[in-house]
Amino acid sequence: KQEVTQIPAALSVPEGENLVLNCSFTDSAIYNLQWFRQDPGKGLTSLLLIQSSQREQTSGRLNASLDKSSGRSTLYIAASQPGDSATYLCAVSDSNSGYALNFGKGTSLLVTP
Amino acid sequence: SAVISQKPSRDICQRGTSLTIQCQVDSQVTMMFWYRQQPGQSLTLIATANQGSEATYESGFVIDKFPISRPNLTFSTLTVSNMSPEDSSIYLCSVVGDALGTDTQYFGPGTRLTVL
Numbered sequence: 001k002q003e004v005t006q007i008p009a010a011l012s013v014p015e016g017e018n019l020v021l022n023c024s025f026t027d028s029a030i031y032n033l034q035w036f037r038q039d040p041g042k043g044l045t046s047l048l049l050i051q052s053s054q055r056e057q058t059s060g061r062l063n064a065s066l067d068k069s070s071g072r073s074t075l076y077i078a079a080s081q082p083g084d085s086a087t088y089l090c091a092v093s094d095s096n097s098g099y100a101l102n103f104g105k106g107t108s109l110l111v112t113p
Numbered sequence: 114s115a116v117i118s119q120k121p122s123r124d125i126c127q128r129g130t131s132l133t134i135q136c137q138v139d140s141q142v143t144m145m146f147w148y149r150q151q152p153g154q155s156l157t158l159i160a161t162a163n164q165g166s167e168a169t170y171e172s173g174f175v176i177d178k179f180p181i182s183r184p185n186l187t188f189s190t191l192t193v194s195n196m197s198p199e200d201s202s203i204y205l206c207s208v209v210g211d212a213l214g215t216d217t218q219y220f221g222p223g224t225r226l227t228v229l
Contacts, residue, residue, distance in 0.1 A: 032216050043205060043222040044156075051216070089155065091218075099144050099209045101218060103155040 002027045002094050006104035013080055014112050021075040021107045023090030028068050034101065035064050035075050036089040044089065048075070080111045115140055115208050117221035125227045126196055133192045134224045136206035141186035144210045147179075150203040150223070162189040162206075196228045 003026040013019055023033070032051045036044040048057045048064040050073070056065040063076040077084060087108045091101035116139040126132050136145070143164070148156040160168040160181055168181035183189045193200050203225050209218040 034218060036220075041225075044207075044220040046217050046219065049215070049217045091156075093216075097158070098161075099216070099218070100146055100158050100161060101156070101207075103157075105155040 002030075002092060002097065002102040004090055004092055004102050004104035006088075006090050006107050008107060009105065010108040010110075012110040012112065015080060015082060017080050017111075018076065018078050019080055019109075021077070021088050021090075021109070023073040023075070023104055025071045025073075025092050025102075027094055027096075028071050029095045030068060031093045031095070031099070033064075033066055033073050033090065033092045035062075035073075036091065038087045038089055038106070047088075077109075080109075082111050082113050084111050085109055114217075115142065115219040117206060117208060117219060119204075119206060119221040119224050121224060122222065123225040123227075125229065127229055128197055130196055131192055131194045132196065132226060133190050134204055134206075134226075136189045136191070136221055138187045138208050142208040142210055143186065144208065145183065145189050146207045146209075146218075147181060147189075147191045148205045148207065148220075150205065152201070156205065159191070159204075162191075193226065196226075198228045201226055201228045 005024045007022045035047040050066040061078040087106040089106045090104045118137045120135045145162040147159040159174045160170040162183040164183045180192045203223045205223045207220045
């Protein structure tokens with residue numbers, strides 16, 4: 001069964017810093033990998049989707065990379081802002097799960113003014 | 114993208130009762146899922162809601178405890194039956210696929226359930 005691990009579990013940075021969130025997965029036969037943001041008391045917001053054939057995706061200050069062979073993905077956030085404070089979740093779909101997602105436990109990010 | 118609503122947004126229930134959660138999508142989608150997020154944990158897939166047939170349940174989840182209906186391509190319900198405090202969680206539905214034109218999975222806002 002696919003296992004998804006996210007490091008660090010929590011991160012606190014001052015505003016303006018660039019930061020990297022890490023995600024690893026055990027089965028490289030993935031269909032795609034998604035990064036989500038979850039705010040307290042709210043649902044999930046999709047940030048970036050990377051297909052298994054892609055190496056990276058960018059949206060604004062966010063850049064996600066995928067190294068399928070090593071089972072790793074990183075989410076890079078440039079020039080962090082207090083509004084970026086949230087829990088970031090990594091999730092993969094694979095040949096066993098179909099389109100259903102296997103989630104990591106998330107990284108709780110706090111950006112201080 | 115897809116706009117998904119869930120009802121109720123939250124509820125407090127007594128042990129032994131049942132609660133039905135509704136999920137409504139603004140477009141027709143083939144694939145719909147139900148997830149559970151226990152306190153302090155990440156999301157775990159409960160089942161895939163199949164239109165016109167029985168749901169497909171993940172290991173550890175059974176139909177008698179979590180019956181699911183999917184009468185059409187825009188609506189589904191999840192019932193949490195004979196509840197215990199261990200069922201206290203956030204329950205989320207999600208959709209992906211064809212009519213949305215993307216593999217991105219979209220989530221509803223969740224239903225926060227507390228069982229006393």
